[in-house]
Amino acid sequence: MARVLLKGIQKSYGDNPVVRSLDLEVEEGEVLALLGPSGCGKTTTLRMVAGLEQPSGGEIRIGEEVVSGPGRFVPPELRRLGMVFQSYAVWPHRTVRENVAYPLRLQGAADLEPRVDQALDAVKLSGLGERYPNQLSGGQQQRVALARALVAEPRVLLLDEPLSNLDAHLREQMRDEIRALVKRRGITVLFVTHDQEEALGLADRVAVMHQGRVEQHAAPERLYDEPATVFAARFVGRQSELPLALVPEGIARRAVVDAKGDAFAFRPSRAGMQRGRLPGAIAGTVVSRVFLGPTARYVVRVQGQEVVVDQPERFEPGEEVCLRPEGGLVL
Numbered sequence: 001m002a003r004v005l006l007k008g009i010q011k012s013y014g015d016n017p018v019v020r021s022l023d024l025e026v027e028e029g030e031v032l033a034l035l036g037p038s039g040c041g042k043t044t045t046l047r048m049v050a051g052l053e054q055p056s057g058g059e060i061r062i063g064e065e066v067v068s069g070p071g072r073f074v075p076p077e078l079r080r081l082g083m084v085f086q087s088y089a090v091w092p093h094r095t096v097r098e099n100v101a102y103p104l105r106l107q108g109a110a111d112l113e114p115r116v117d118q119a120l121d122a123v124k125l126s127g128l129g130e131r132y133p134n135q136l137s138g139g140q141q142q143r144v145a146l147a148r149a150l151v152a153e154p155r156v157l158l159l160d161e162p163l164s165n166l167d168a169h170l171r172e173q174m175r176d177e178i179r180a181l182v183k184r185r186g187i188t189v190l191f192v193t194h195d196q197e198e199a200l201g202l203a204d205r206v207a208v209m210h211q212g213r214v215e216q217h218a219a220p221e222r223l224y225d226e227p228a229t230v231f232a233a234r235f236v237g238r239q240s241e242l243p244l245a246l247v248p249e250g251i252a253r254r255a256v257v258d259a260k261g262d263a264f265a266f267r268p269s270r271a272g273m274q275r276g277r278l279p280g281a282i283a284g285t286v287v288s289r290v291f292l293g294p295t296a297r298y299v300v301r302v303q304g305q306e307v308v309v310d311q312p313e314r315f316e317p318g319e320e321v322c323l324r325p326e327g328g329l330v331l
Contacts, residue, residue, distance in 0.1 A: 001188045002063030002155040003028045004049060009058035011044050011212075018044050020212040022058070026156070031182060031189040032217075033199035036209035037235070042192045043160060045209075049190060050083055050158050051076030062155055077106075082149030086161040088141045090133045096120070096144050097129035103152040119151040122181060139170045146178065150187070157182065159191035163198055171195075175202050196236055200224065208232045226256065230331050239265040240307035242282070244330060250280045255328035266325035268297070271309040273321050281322035286315045 004026040011019040019041040026032045034042035047053040049060060051067065051074060059069035062081075067074040090099050100119050104112045120126050123143040133141050142162065149157055162178070163171045179202050182189050193199050199206045200220040207217035208231070216228040227233035244252060247264040255264060277283055284300040284307075298309045300321060307323075315321060 001028050001186055003030075003061075003188065004156055004190060005059075005061040006045070006049070007059045007061075009045065009048060009060065010056045011041070011048060011053065012056045018212055019048070019055075022212070022214060024207060024214060024217065026188055026190050028188055029186045031179065031191070031202060031204045033203035033206045034190070034192045034209055035194070035196065035199040035206050035236070037194060040209040041212040042209045046158055046160055046190060046192045049156075050081060051079050080152075080155045081158055082152065082154035082156070083158040084142070084145045084149050084160065084162050086164055088133075088138075088145045088165070090141055090144050090148070092133050095130050095132055096125060096136070099133070099144050100129075100147045100151050103148060107152060109152075115151055119147040122150065122185075123147045124177075138166055139174055142166065142174060146181075150181075150185075154187075156188045156190060159189065161193055162191060164193075164195065171198070172201075178202065200236075206236075208235060210235070225327065227329065230258070230261075233265060233329055233331060238268055238308065239329075240268050240271070240309065241265045241331070242302055242305055242307060246303050246305065247282060248280050251282065251325060251328065252330065255330050257330040261330040263331045264328055265331050266328040268308045268310040269295075270326040271307075271311070272324035272326060273298070273300070273309050273311050273313075273315070274324070275315070275319060275321055277320060278322045278324070281324045283320070283322050286317050286319045286321055288317055289315065 006022055006024045009019055009022040034045060036042050044053060048055050054073055055068055060067050062079060066072055067079055097116055101112055101116045104115060120129055123146050125143050163174055166174060175198055205217055205219055206223050208215045210231045216223060216232045224237055233239060241263045244262050244264050252264060282302055284302040287299040287301050290297045295310050295312045298315060299306050300309050
């Protein structure tokens with residue numbers, strides 16, 4: 001396994017810059033997510049690491065090898081990487097076993113059969129080697145793609161929106177399985193997603209991208225609790241916001257403060273909602289309630305402004321309540 005280092009990476013298409021002077025490091029054995037909205041440059045960055053796109057500037061190292069830089073560009077087939085695409089990209093005319101064996105055949109590997117068996121066992125597909133992709137579920141096809149990416153023991157595993165075509169339950173299951181598998185093998189992973197839950201649940205660190213730059217890269221907990229920029233705060237997780245003038249001084253004082261900010265933001269699940277009125281709290285009235293299973297989502301009106309609050313306790317529309325958010329940000 002190997003680390004990945006990007007220094008000053010740029011990519012433009014004509015006069016349109018897509019990635020701008022990007023610096024990033026993926027440690028050996030680390031799982032790092034590139035998270036951001038469509039068009040932020042995350043997939044282009046992944047494709048440059050893979051060798052499917054050539055940077056306009058900067059340097060990419062995999063391990064100690066410069067694979068892209070001034071005067072040097074190593075083609076993708078020589079980078080010893082594994083890649084899983086959003087669309088799976090398994091060959092419909094080949095069996096599961098033939099799909100997984102393909103990278104080893106290209107290498108002329110002598111121990112092909114036991115390595116294929118091992119890869120299929122790792123992704124829980126033992127016994128399905130003779131089936132064709134159209135005989136598999138979406139989750140099983142994704143496992144085939146993962147086994148094919150891992151069978152040749154790549155230095156780095158690249159995942160491009162790997163779970164986006166799966167339903168919610170299967171997506172959560174596969175997320176947990178992929179993390180367990182790569183951690184068990186100590187594989188370095190760089191993956192792209194726009195799904196915040198997927199990024200927070202799968203990655204050791206998350207790099208939030210916006211307009212071709214990394215806004216913040218941090219462990220999931222720190223990114224969620226201590227966003228470094230206004231974009232990161234508003235993009236990662238849901239925020240409820242109020243004008244700062246409506247927030248009692250004692251609550252605002254406990255927030256992470258941007259000196260230029262005029263809005264107070266807090267996580268809906270950390271609103272600390274109680275019935276009645278309490279000194280030093282934010283007074284409001286319940287407008288609506290939506291049941292979500294283990295919790296309910298409330299809209300609360302505060303002096304003409306509406307915020308979202310998630311609480312397990314039942315409140316009814318029209319009830320007077322007060323909010324004492326834990327933490328919070330001034331944006």
